[in-house]
Amino acid sequence: xxxxxxxLGSASLAVASVGIELRLRSAEPPRxxxxxxxxxxxxxxxxxxxxxxxxxxxxxxxxxxxxxLVFAILAAEAALxxxxxxxxxxxxxxxxxxxxYLLLALVAGSGMGLGDVRLAALLGAALGTLGWDAVLLGAVxxxxxxxxxxxxxxxxxxxGSMAFGPYLVTGALAALxxxxx
Numbered sequence: 001x002x003x004x005x006x007x008l009g010s011a012s013l014a015v016a017s018v019g020i021e022l023r024l025r026s027a028e029p030p031r032x033x034x035x036x037x038x039x040x041x042x043x044x045x046x047x048x049x050x051x052x053x054x055x056x057x058x059x060x061x062x063x064x065x066x067x068x069l070v071f072a073i074l075a076a077e078a079a080l081x082x083x084x085x086x087x088x089x090x091x092x093x094x095x096x097x098x099x100x101y102l103l104l105a106l107v108a109g110s111g112m113g114l115g116d117v118r119l120a121a122l123l124g125a126a127l128g129t130l131g132w133d134a135v136l137l138g139a140v141x142x143x144x145x146x147x148x149x150x151x152x153x154x155x156x157x158x159x160g161s162m163a164f165g166p167y168l169v170t171g172a173l174a175a176l177x178x179x180x181x
Contacts, residue, residue: 009046016042020176027181033077033086034129038176040069041126045169048119052165058115067094067122074129086129093128093135094121100139116164123172127179134179141171141178 020038027034044066052058070090078084098121105112127138146167153162 013043013046016173023177023181031077031129033073036073037070037126037129040066040073041123041169041172045123045172049163049166049169052115052163056161056163058113058119058165060115060118063115063118063122067118067125070122070125074125089131090125090128093132094125097121097124097127097135097139111161112164113161116168119165119168123168127172127175130176130179130181134175137175137179138172141174142167143171145170145174 017039020042021035024031024035024038044062048058048062051062071087074087074090078087098117101112101117101120104110105114105117123138124135127135142164146162146164150162152158
């Protein structure tokens with residue numbers, strides 16, 4: 001019996017959602033806003049990864065909508081708690097990761113596109129909710145995850161671009177799991 005792709009994808013997202021909730025439940029103090037941010041990242045990231053694999057593009061409207069949701073959640077949390085430190089840290093982390101990827105995109109022959117830059121900024125903001133250790137992990141892990149595929153493409157002399165969005169999203173989710181709480 002063959003399992004339909006939509007069912008497998010839906011089940012995977014459900015399991016990942018529960019995993020994120022269990023990981024963030026142990027955070028001190030528990031923050032509902034952080035859970036909401038990471039669920040936005042999970043679901044928009046799954047869509048963006050699928051689109052990037054299919055057409056080698058990361059649609060700006062999807063990234064922009066996810067970023068708007070993330071910052072709205074964090075702004076609401078800051079207003080309700082009368083403490084904007086997490087919002088500022090998330091914005092700084094998003095700017096740092098997005099700025100780093102912008103520099104990479106400007107380097108001739110890097111293969112990095114502006115969709116990757118926008119996605120990195122979004123993921124940097126989400127990682128900023130966890131702290132700078134998570135941001136550093138989220139910056140490094142996509143390259144470690146993409147290295148085997150890049151090596152295979154290099155050895156096999158495969159032409160064309162490689163979709164990096166899935167590695168960005170997977171690296172950020174892995175950083176969520178691996179970063180100290």
